[in-house]
Amino acid sequence: MHPSTEFTELIRLSTGSEALTRSVVQATSTFKALEKGEHLIHADARPQALFILARGVVQAYRRVPSGSKQTLALYVPGDMLDPKAFILGRSSVSLCAITPILIAPIAKDRFERLTQESPTLVRWLTTRMALDHTVLEEWTIGMGRRPALQRLAHLVCEISARMQAAGMGDDASCAFPLTQSDIADVLGLSVVHVNRVLQRLRSSKLIELQSGRLKLLDRARLVTLADFEPDYLYLGVGKGANGA
């Protein structure tokens, strides 16, 4: 499929709104491709555009003086990349491609112009910011109050649900391009411990995970273990709509 056709489909799927899809497609300029491991922006830099992820997976992270890394967001196709940085004019995180990616930029001035014509784009931006925040809340609850096994199970549930909603997997399996080291940086654990906890999930026949592919063998039990309540992702119909 041609990238821009694929992109339009993706946005339609992700926003659930025809009008918004048109706005977005109209707002974005030429796609930009990045290799795995390449950075889109570094912490403290000034973002020059708002990026929509068209293909691949991106992580937002920060480093602490000790050198270790904490991931603060994961983005899947259809997501806006760190919208708050666009609002604040400065990025609090570094953005790095976990897989080869394709991004669609919306230049700052074009965004401004379009928002004067209609509030659609701003409303989408606002909703996306709220959703990103809600996801981070869930991670924070995990890091503060859930043991490693549940935390990992929860992440698996989240990624699986979001991948499926982005059309990149089905009920039973999806792409899962994170290394165990990546997972450790998301969950605030050591690689060694992630490995051991992962093996517990595998030997409990809850998941299979190999060569970048995740299989859910028993979603019901996994969801119970993780205390996963997918409502907070607002993945239902009309993702772009809100209750206001």
Added chain:
Amino acid sequence: MHPSTEFTELIRLSTGSEALTRSVVQATSTFKALEKGEHLIHADARPQALFILARGVVQAYRRVPSGSKQTLALYVPGDMLDPKAFILGRSSVSLCAITPILIAPIAKDRFERLTQESPTLVRWLTTRMALDHTVLEEWTIGMGRRPALQRLAHLVCEISARMQAAGMGDDASCAFPLTQSDIADVLGLSVVHVNRVLQRLRSSKLIELQSGRLKLLDRARLVTLADFEPDYLYLGVGKGANGA
């Protein structure tokens, strides 16, 4: 001072904009007072208004099945209370008064009407959402990658800076109404451990903390210990302005 005069001053201080201050004061209706321990809203409920905190301190938290609590935000005077809930139409957290509080509601329909006249309020809302997210990122980094001592030191720095910016303290001291149990729920630690770590900060002559009042005895060393870089709070002039 009369509440509404005090409130106007507070918003002026907090937003740094005369125009915005007028909009906010105009948008809010009668103040509402709540006692310490009272709830403004519970998780999963639908917020009926956008609240501005005029006096006191509020916590946003969630409970996990085990019964333990994780705090996800703290609000000081001048802050909007959980703006994302207003956007999404559902609250992901419970809001509870840590001290006696005074809140100024902006009814949903009044907010809508005002935003049609001018984008000022929406812009403020958006900026506040971005700032809340940035603060939570910092907490998450702490929970994932910083040991308890640094995490506590960081919280102390943050609260002190925000209190001062809200006009509720000076360089050396401010109100600090959290119990050790509250602190534990913020940092994702046990009360016992918070107590021990707090004693380390005290015996290092870094802080004094008693009867709800915090004193910073050596800000420089505390900031170094905590790796606290206050930029992320955007407390400088024109808090309401942004780089877009």
Added chain:
DNA sequence: CGAAGTATTGAAGTCCTTCAAAAGTGGTGG
């Protein structure tokens, strides 16, 4: 003064980390 909440202390145990090394995997070039 009594009651309820808050702070403090000790002891034992657990979850997770660190260090270190070996085994497996995938991609690249000879």
Added chain:
DNA sequence: CCACCACTTTTGAAGGACTTCAATACTTCG
């Protein structure tokens, strides 16, 4: 096509940060 290299995964052993349980002191407030 195979050999090699970097990266990733896996395993073991020891140590440390933090938790839990339980009891005691201290505050605050009616």
